[in-house]
Amino acid sequence: xKPIITAFERSPDRGRGLARDMxxxxxxxxxxxxYDVRLLSFAAMKEPAHRALHPFGQIPTYEEGDLVLFExxxxxxxxxxxxxxxxxxxxxxxxxxxxxxxxxxxxxxxPILDLQTVLFLERDKSxxxxxxxxxxDAIRKRLGELSHRLGDADWLDGAFSAGDLLxxxxxxxxxxxxxxxxxxxxxxxxxxxxxxxxxxxxxxxxLAVFNAALAGES
Amino acid sequence: xKPIITAFERSPDRGRGLARDMxxxxxxxxxxxxYDVRLLSFAAMKEPAHRALHPFGQIPTYEEGDLVLFExxxxxxxxxxxxxxxxxxxxxxxxxxxxxxxxxxxxxxxPILDLQTVLFLERDKSxxxxxxxxxxDAIRKRLGELSHRLGDADWLDGAFSAGDLLxxxxxxxxxxxxxxxxxxxxxxxxxxxxxxxxxxxxxxxxLAVFNAALAGES
Numbered sequence: 250x251k252p253i254i255t256a257f258e259r260s261p262d263r264g265r266g267l268a269r270d271m272x273x274x275x276x277x278x279x280x281x282x283x284y285d286v287r288l289l290s291f292a293a294m295k296e297p298a299h300r301a302l303h304p305f306g307q308i309p310t311y312e313e314g315d316l317v318l319f320e321x322x323x324x325x326x327x328x329x330x331x332x333x334x335x336x337x338x339x340x341x342x343x344x345x346x347x348x349x350x351x352x353x354x355x356x357x358x359x360p361i362l363d364l365q366t367v368l369f370l371e372r373d374k375s376x377x378x379x380x381x382x383x384x385x386d387a388i389r390k391r392l393g394e395l396s397h398r399l400g401d402a403d404w405l406d407g408a409f410s411a412g413d414l415l416x417x418x419x420x421x422x423x424x425x426x427x428x429x430x431x432x433x434x435x436x437x438x439x440x441x442x443x444x445x446x447x448x449x450x451x452x453x454x455x456l457a458v459f460n461a462a463l464a465g466e467s
Numbered sequence: 468x469k470p471i472i473t474a475f476e477r478s479p480d481r482g483r484g485l486a487r488d489m490x491x492x493x494x495x496x497x498x499x500x501x502y503d504v505r506l507l508s509f510a511a512m513k514e515p516a517h518r519a520l521h522p523f524g525q526i527p528t529y530e531e532g533d534l535v536l537f538e539x540x541x542x543x544x545x546x547x548x549x550x551x552x553x554x555x556x557x558x559x560x561x562x563x564x565x566x567x568x569x570x571x572x573x574x575x576x577x578p579i580l581d582l583q584t585v586l587f588l589e590r591d592k593s594x595x596x597x598x599x600x601x602x603x604d605a606i607r608k609r610l611g612e613l614s615h616r617l618g619d620a621d622w623l624d625g626a627f628s629a630g631d632l633l634x635x636x637x638x639x640x641x642x643x644x645x646x647x648x649x650x651x652x653x654x655x656x657x658x659x660x661x662x663x664x665x666x667x668x669x670x671x672x673x674l675a676v677f678n679a680a681l682a683g684e685s
Contacts, residue, residue, distance in 0.1 A: 304616035305574055305609065316559045320569035327562050341534045344545050351538035355572040356523055362577050363584075370601070376594035383588070391523065398522035 251283055252313040254324075255299070256458060258288040264459030266452045269321040270309040272418045274454060276325045276411065278447035280332035288458065322354045325411050335411040342407060349405050349412025357395065358419045360387040364426065388428055392420075396432040403441060417442030469501055470531040472542075473517070474676060476506040482677030484670045487539040488527040490636045492672060494543045494629065496665035498550035506676065540572045543629050553629040560625060567623050567630025575613065576637045578605040582644065606646055610638075614650040621659060635660030 254277075256270035270286075277284050293299055295306045302310045303319040311318040311327070318324050326347070329335035336343045363384045371377050395416075399405060404413045420439050423429050429436045442448055472495075474488035488504075495502050511517055513524045520528045521537040529536040529545070536542050544565070547553035554561045581602045589595050613634075617623060622631045638657050641647050647654045660666055 300612075300615075305570070305612050307574075316562060318562055318566050320566045320573060322569040322573055323562070323566040326565060326569075344534060344536055344541070347544060348536050348538045348541040351540040351544075351572065352523070354569065355538060355540055355576065356525075358573065359577045359580050363581060366581075374594065374597070376592065376598070379592070380594075380598075394518075394523050397518075 250314055251285055252277075252311055253285045253287055254312075255287050255289050255302070255308045255310045256455065257308055258290045258293075258458075259462040260455070260459050264456040266455055267422055268308065268455070271451060271455055272321040272415060273309045273311065273324045273328075274451035275414055275418070275448050276328045276335060278451045279414065279445075280328055280334045282328065282332060286454075286458070322350060322415060325415060326350065329411040335414065337407065337410065345406050346410035346412040349410070350415050353412065353415035353419045357391050357416065358422075360384060360391060361419060361422050364388060364423065385426070385428060388423060389431070392423075392428060392432050392435060396435050399434055399438060401434065403438075409445070413438075413442065417448075468532055469503055470495075470529055471503045471505055472530075473505050473507050473520070473526045473528045474673065475526055476508045476511075476676075477680040478673070478677050482674040484673055485640055486526065486673070489669060489673055490539040490633060491527045491529065491542045491546075492669035493632055493636070493666050494546045494553060496669045497632065497663075498546055498552045500546065500550060504672075504676070540568060540633060543633060544568065547629040553632065555625065555628065563624050564628035564630040567628070568633050571630065571633035571637045575609050575634065576640075578602060578609060579637060579640050582606060582641065603644070603646060606641060607649070610641075610646060610650050610653060614653050617652055617656060619652065621656075627663070631656075631660065635666075 254270060254273050256274075257268055260268045262268055274284075289299060289308060294303075294308065299310075300306050302312070302317050305319070307319070309319075309321055309324065311324040318327055325335070336346050364381075367377065367380050367384050371380060374380075404410065405416060406412065417439050420429060420435060421443075424439065429439060443452075472488060472491050474492075475486055478486045480486055492502075507517060507526060512521075512526065517528075518524050520530070520535050523537070525537070527537075527539055527542065529542040536545055543553070554564050582599075585595065585598050585602050589598060592598075622628065623634060624630065635657050638647060638653060639661075642657065647657060661670075
């Protein structure tokens with residue numbers, strides 16, 4: 250059964266692969282599962298029909314027959330549990346990989362979301378520069394700790410896992426800020442993620458959606 | 468084998484049950500698993516010995532023989548997978564409960580963490596009042612959506628699950644702000660969580676740690 254995911258009809262990141270459907274597309278490509286995409290306008294995301302699938306009116310959702318899931322982390326974990334390729338077979342290694350999934354989303358991503366708040370909602374405020382500096386320092390603290398743990402390893406704990414998939418996805422959100430380049434091993438780690446064939450296929454597919462939306466403009 | 472978790476020797480919340488070891492204690496009580504606690508000073512948390520267990524130098528960690536986990540969400544999920552009582556048996560219901568775990572930590576908690584940043588790090592800033600209002604509105608947006616989805620149900624999706632355990636734990640962090648009382652069904656939901664015998668045992672145990680630290684003062 251081919252699952253269906255939802256994605257932005259016109260992503261606010263202009264096809265840079267930072268919207269959360271990218272995490273699910275990447276996981277689907279890693280496990281070799283074909284899928285369909287239903288595109289949503291910003292208005293449609295807030296309608297009752299979509300809120301029935303996603304209580305917070307966001308993308309992505311994941312439909313597989315009667316099963317409806319939301320939260321990209323949960324969808325990636327579901328795919329990793331149903332297919333080989335994203336979690337180790339060994340139970341202890343598997344639990345550790347899941348620790349990294351939660352670390353990406355609950356420890357590393359929050360200050361990065363805060364940076365987006367500052368950049369997009371506080372740029373015209375009197376406190377913009379000061380808050381920007383505070384938030385960047387909070388991100389540096391996490392990146393420094395992550396860089397220390399990664400060391401010269403390719404991935405966070407043995408082979409590439411769903412933990413790396415989510416961590417790379419989160420780190421990509423600070424790539425243009427220059428912060429990632431302060432930690433060369435993290436920049437190389439992210440580049441390794443981006444070089445994976447599954448990532449490249451997923452990236453091309455989400456970019457094609459944005460380009461189609463652009464082409465439809467008059 | 469009795470697992471060992473780590474917790475603050477002296478919790479900054481003064482025993483109000485908001486530190487993240489509480490989530491793990493509650494899960495352990497729900498599944499009836501006895502455990503030991505190793506208490507850490509703030510200095511010890513940043514030492515290499517603890518960072519080897521937790522790359523971000525935080526609590527809680529979870530040790531079960533050779534297995535070491537960090538991230539309270541991952542630890543709760545591990546407990547839910549190894550014991551009955553925190554996830555439904557049905558595969559689809561189980562995947563949906565895990566969606567709520569991620570929703571608690573990656574969608575509802577980030578603006579709540581932001582409120583803590585404003586309250587503790589920005590109270591003396593010129594922008595304090597304005598930022599406080601912005602952050603409270605961001606939290607209200609999420610609470611309104613959650614309140615709408617919960618409706619008059621007892622729990623988020625059928626029986627109490629690890630998704631409820633984490634969501635109640637996250638919502639408890641805004642209880643004293645008064646925001647929760649703007650959504651009576653959410654306030655009642657949190658009260659249902661707090662009334663569970665497992666929650667009460669876990670709460671008493673973490674409070675006893677704080678009271679012992681107080682008693683040790685001269």
